[in-house]
Amino acid sequence: MSISKDEVRHVAKLARLELSEEEIEKFSNQLSQILEHAARVQELDLENLEPLTHAVDRRNVFRSDEVKECLSREEALSNAPEREGEFFKIPPIV
Amino acid sequence: MSLEKLLKEKGYEAVIGLEIHTELQTNSKMFCGCPARVFGLEPNTAVCPICLGLPGTLPVPNQKAVEWTVKIALALNCKINEFSQFHRKNYFYPDMPKNYQISQYDYPIGVNGYLEIETSKGQKRIRIHRVHLEEDTGKLVHVGRTGRISEAEYSLIDFNRAGVPLVEIVTEADIETPEEAKVFMQTLRSVLLTLEVSDCNMEEGSLRCDANVSIRPKGSTSFGTKTEIKNLNSFRALEKGLEYEIKRQLETVLSGKKVVQETRHWDDANKRTVTLRTKEEAHDYRYFPEPDMVPMEISTQIVEKIRSELPELPFEKKKRFIREYSIKEKDAGILVSDKEMAEFFEEAARLSNNPQAVANIILSELLYHLNESDVWFSDIRITPKHISDLVNLLESGKISSKIAKEVFAEAFKTGKNPEEIVRERGLEQISDDTMLESIIYEVLNENPQAVKDFKEGKKQAIGFLVGQVMKKTQGKANPQMVNEKILEILSNN
Numbered sequence A: 001m002s003i004s005k006d007e008v009r010h011v012a013k014l015a016r017l018e019l020s021e022e023e024i025e026k027f028s029n030q031l032s033q034i035l036e037h038a039a040r041v042q043e044l045d046l047e048n049l050e051p052l053t054h055a056v057d058r059r060n061v062f063r064s065d066e067v068k069e070c071l072s073r074e075e076a077l078s079n080a081p082e083r084e085g086e087f088f089k090i091p092p093i094v
Numbered sequence B: 001m002s003l004e005k006l007l008k009e010k011g012y013e014a015v016i017g018l019e020i021h022t023e024l025q026t027n028s029k030m031f032c033g034c035p036a037r038v039f040g041l042e043p044n045t046a047v048c049p050i051c052l053g054l055p056g057t058l059p060v061p062n063q064k065a066v067e068w069t070v071k072i073a074l075a076l077n078c079k080i081n082e083f084s085q086f087h088r089k090n091y092f093y094p095d096m097p098k099n100y101q102i103s104q105y106d107y108p109i110g111v112n113g114y115l116e117i118e119t120s121k122g123q124k125r126i127r128i129h130r131v132h133l134e135e136d137t138g139k140l141v142h143v144g145r146t147g148r149i150s151e152a153e154y155s156l157i158d159f160n161r162a163g164v165p166l167v168e169i170v171t172e173a174d175i176e177t178p179e180e181a182k183v184f185m186q187t188l189r190s191v192l193l194t195l196e197v198s199d200c201n202m203e204e205g206s207l208r209c210d211a212n213v214s215i216r217p218k219g220s221t222s223f224g225t226k227t228e229i230k231n232l233n234s235f236r237a238l239e240k241g242l243e244y245e246i247k248r249q250l251e252t253v254l255s256g257k258k259v260v261q262e263t264r265h266w267d268d269a270n271k272r273t274v275t276l277r278t279k280e281e282a283h284d285y286r287y288f289p290e291p292d293m294v295p296m297e298i299s300t301q302i303v304e305k306i307r308s309e310l311p312e313l314p315f316e317k318k319k320r321f322i323r324e325y326s327i328k329e330k331d332a333g334i335l336v337s338d339k340e341m342a343e344f345f346e347e348a349a350r351l352s353n354n355p356q357a358v359a360n361i362i363l364s365e366l367l368y369h370l371n372e373s374d375v376w377f378s379d380i381r382i383t384p385k386h387i388s389d390l391v392n393l394l395e396s397g398k399i400s401s402k403i404a405k406e407v408f409a410e411a412f413k414t415g416k417n418p419e420e421i422v423r424e425r426g427l428e429q430i431s432d433d434t435m436l437e438s439i440i441y442e443v444l445n446e447n448p449q450a451v452k453d454f455k456e457g458k459k460q461a462i463g464f465l466v467g468q469v470m471k472k473t474q475g476k477a478n479p480q481m482v483n484e485k486i487l488e489i490l491s492n493n
């Protein structure tokens, strides 16, 4: 199990990370090692086991359809790096 | 040339699949207690730490939204997955504060359903691939010289809509024409309105539609390269957008070029589709199970309980209308396409002994006046009782059909009872034979040329004479009766 440099580039792009060539090389090796380690689990006989996606063995946790109090606009916007009037302000997207 | 003819001539066919989003009108949002009906609210006033994605918060699914999604899936004849869960759909676009949208992936709530539609070519079954539940995104405003995203200097965000329950319905690629796509949307809308889960207001964005389109040589079993069209958010836009795109693809292929797999945007103002992004830039969403929420198990008991509570759906209502009221199939199809119209018809039909005549008046006069005055059934003054009274007046021969139109217009405008209108304005049909005959003799004497023409074999001259009598009686005569009487008089002289 190995992760090619191109795969590292792709994942980095999706995560909006800018990596140098050395870093790509380094992460390609490190990620491959991690995956190789995890791959050892596959040596076990897991034939009749469902994939485990949650550590808690519970189902159907719901809330009833009731309106609760919201934040005030001032509170909502208080952490925003930038705002304009009633809105969150962000840099151009494309 | 019509698109249909053009495709036929060139030996091609279109393949269309739709992806529809509808906002649920629950009280609260999908995963938090903020109000879900946010249209028109002041920006960023219906938000909380959960829907703003602040660190340390935990989403908890709204039970009603889950039940309503089951309800929609059942109405669309889907199988309900016993095991279902939420996934994170990861992407970098600032319409969600979390950088992911909570959606569903390989375990959607409903799968493998269908919806029957009624097109000009007859009945057709469109298969439903899946029905799943997710959260809506926030709204962006792009600020710049043009308001276009590509030329924006910066953007503003209102997160009120972020987290509103959103149901996604995906069809199989069973749709062959823009008309079918439009009818599917209309039928689906009337189902959703009947279920009372969404107001389906397309202008306000609570019902939205995207389409996947490709073309292929007729009869081929493989698919051509498809494009995804966004922003088909009115019935008209859906039909026009698909027509444009199919034509564009056909021209591309016929000129020897290849259709590029891409996402295109329907530009409603300029009536064309434009490239939004190509496949190279396509998203890789890296779905993974939402760790903050445990899976759902929807038991057979719950499914059967929801199924037993389903209201009568338009398709079933149509069958019942045909059975109970013996009206034309086509009329029944139109009547049930709108919940308010179906209710109005049924109330009037129950009061009348001629439901077909009731249907005729609703589908011609009433729809015409509704369109003209841009209102709908809940806003009108004319009542179902008025319609059945009007039918009685017509049936009993008290008024002519020409006068009926006039009476209708007045009843529509004023909300007055048709019988009262007829009485007040003296519109009753002339049923007195002697009176009618004397008017006919008058007309015959005044129009010797027409009489001569008729006797010389120009049978169409009688139409002119009938018209003259109708004019003299201000429409209060029965044209059929006048016709017969004139024939009788002329053939005896």
Ligand SMILES: [Zn+2]
Residues within 6 Å of the ligand: B029, B032, B033, B034, B046, B047, B048, B049, B050, B051, B052, B163
């Ligand atoms: Zn909230």
